[in-house]
Amino acid sequence: MAAIPEDRLAQIANRFAELEARLASGQLEGEAFVAASRDYAELEPVARTVSEVRRMRAEIAELAALTQDPEMAALAGEELGTLRVALPEAERRLAVALLPRDSADERPAMLEIRAGTGGDEAALFAGDLFRMYERFAAEQGWRVEPVSMNAAEVGGFKEIVANIAGTGVFAKLKYESGVHRVQRVPVTESGGRIHTSAATVAVLPEPTEVDVQIEDKDLKIDIYRASGAGGQHVNTTDSAVRITHLPSGIVVTQQDERSQHKNRAKAMQVLRARLYEKTRDEAQGAEAEARRAMVGSGDRSERIRTYNFPQGRVTDHRIGLTLHRLAEVLEGPALGELIDALASEDQAKRLAALDG
Numbered sequence: 109m110a111a112i113p114e115d116r117l118a119q120i121a122n123r124f125a126e127l128e129a130r131l132a133s134g135q136l137e138g139e140a141f142v143a144a145s146r147d148y149a150e151l152e153p154v155a156r157t158v159s160e161v162r163r164m165r166a167e168i169a170e171l172a173a174l175t176q177d178p179e180m181a182a183l184a185g186e187e188l189g190t191l192r193v194a195l196p197e198a199e200r201r202l203a204v205a206l207l208p209r210d211s212a213d214e215r216p217a218m219l220e221i222r223a224g225t226g227g228d229e230a231a232l233f234a235g236d237l238f239r240m241y242e243r244f245a246a247e248q249g250w251r252v253e254p255v256s257m258n259a260a261e262v263g264g265f266k267e268i269v270a271n272i273a274g275t276g277v278f279a280k281l282k283y284e285s286g287v288h289r290v291q292r293v294p295v296t297e298s299g300g301r302i303h304t305s306a307a308t309v310a311v312l313p314e315p316t317e318v319d320v321q322i323e324d325k326d327l328k329i330d331i332y333r334a335s336g337a338g339g340q341h342v343n344t345t346d347s348a349v350r351i352t353h354l355p356s357g358i359v360v361t362q363q364d365e366r367s368q369h370k371n372r373a374k375a376m377q378v379l380r381a382r383l384y385e386k387t388r389d390e391a392q393g394a395e396a397e398a399r400r401a402m403v404g405s406g407d408r409s410e411r412i413r414t415y416n417f418p419q420g421r422v423t424d425h426r427i428g429l430t431l432h433r434l435a436e437v438l439e440g441p442a443l444g445e446l447i448d449a450l451a452s453e454d455q456a457k458r459l460a461a462l463d464g
Contacts, residue, residue, distance in 0.1 A: 124155035222267045235263060251272070278311065291418070293418070
C-alpha cells in the first residue's frame with residue numbers, strides 16, 4: 109500500500125485545527141454550529157490517526173539520524189526497528205479512515221425477509237432469520253419496529269418487513285442482503301431427511317422525505333378488503349392498501365392495520381425506501397458494481413450464506429468463512445463476527461483498488 113503523502117496529512121491536520129478553532133470561538137450558531145460539529149465529529153478519528161502517523165514518521169527520521177552516532181546507535185536502532193514495524197499498520201488504519209464513506213451508513217434501515225423455496229420450512233426459516241436480527245439489534249442498542257408481516261400457518265413468516273433504527277444500522281446490515289439457505293431436518297419430516305430451504309433478505313437504507321420526492325400523480329392507489337393470514341386479524345372494512353409507483357413499476361401492499369390511513373403511511377414508508385435504494389444504485393454506477401464484486405452483490409437472487417444444522421455450521425460464501433457456531437450466530441453474538449469479516453474484506457478490496 110502506497111504511503112499517504114505528507115502534504116495530504118498536513119491538509120487534514122490543518123482542516124481539523126480550523127474546525128476546532130471555529131467551534132471554540134463561540135461565533136457559530138444554529139445550522140452553522142450543527143454542520144461544523146458534525147464535520148468535527150467525522151474528522152476527529154481521522155485527525156487522531158494522522159497525528160499518530162506524522163509522529164511516528166518524525167521519530168523514525170530522528171532515530172535514523174541517531175544511528176549514525178556510535179554511542180546512540182544500538183538504542184536508536186532498537187527503537188527504530190519497533191517503529192518501522194508499527195508504522196505500516198498505523199498507515200493502513202489511516203488509509204481505511206480516508207476511504208470514501210457510504211452516505212447511507214448512519215441511516216436506519218428497512219429489513220425485508222421473504223420465504224423462498226421450501227414451503228413451510230422456508231417460512232419457519234424466515235422467522236428464524238428475523239429473530240436473529242432482532243437479537244443482534246438488541247445487542248447493538250437498536251430499535252426494531254415491524255412494518256408489515258404475513259405470518260405462515262405453521263409459524264414463521266411468508267414475508268416480514270421491519271424498520272431498524274439506531275447508530276450505524278445500515279453500515280452493518282447492508283452486507284446481509286441476498287439469499288440465505290438453510291439445511292436441516294424439518295420437524296414435520298418423519299424420515300429424518302435433510303431439506304434445503306431458502307429465504308431472501310433485503311436491507312434498504314431508510315430515506316427522508318427530502319431524499320425521495322414522490323408526486324401524487326405518479327401513484328396508483330387501490331383500496332380493498334384484507335384477507336388471509338396476513339396480519340393480526342381479518343379486516344371487515346376496505347382498509348388494505350396497494351400502491352403502485354407508475355414510473356418505476358414498484359408495487360407495495362399493506363394490510364396489517366385496521367386503519368386505511370395507517371396502512372397507506374406504512375406502504376409509503378416501504379415505497380420510499382425501495383425508490384431510494386433504486387436511485388442510489390443508479391447514481392453509484394461503477395462504484396456500486398465494484399463493491400458488489402467484493403462482497404457479493406446483495407442481489408436477492410444470489411446465495412450468500414448457508415446455515416447447516418446437522419453440522420452446526422454457518423458458511424458465508426462471499427468470503428469463504430465458516431463458523432462452527434450455528435447457535436451463536438442465530439442468537440446474535442457470532443453474527444457480528446461474520447459482519448465484521450465482510451466489512452474488513454470490503455475495506456481490503458477498496459484499498460487494493462486504490463493502489464491499483
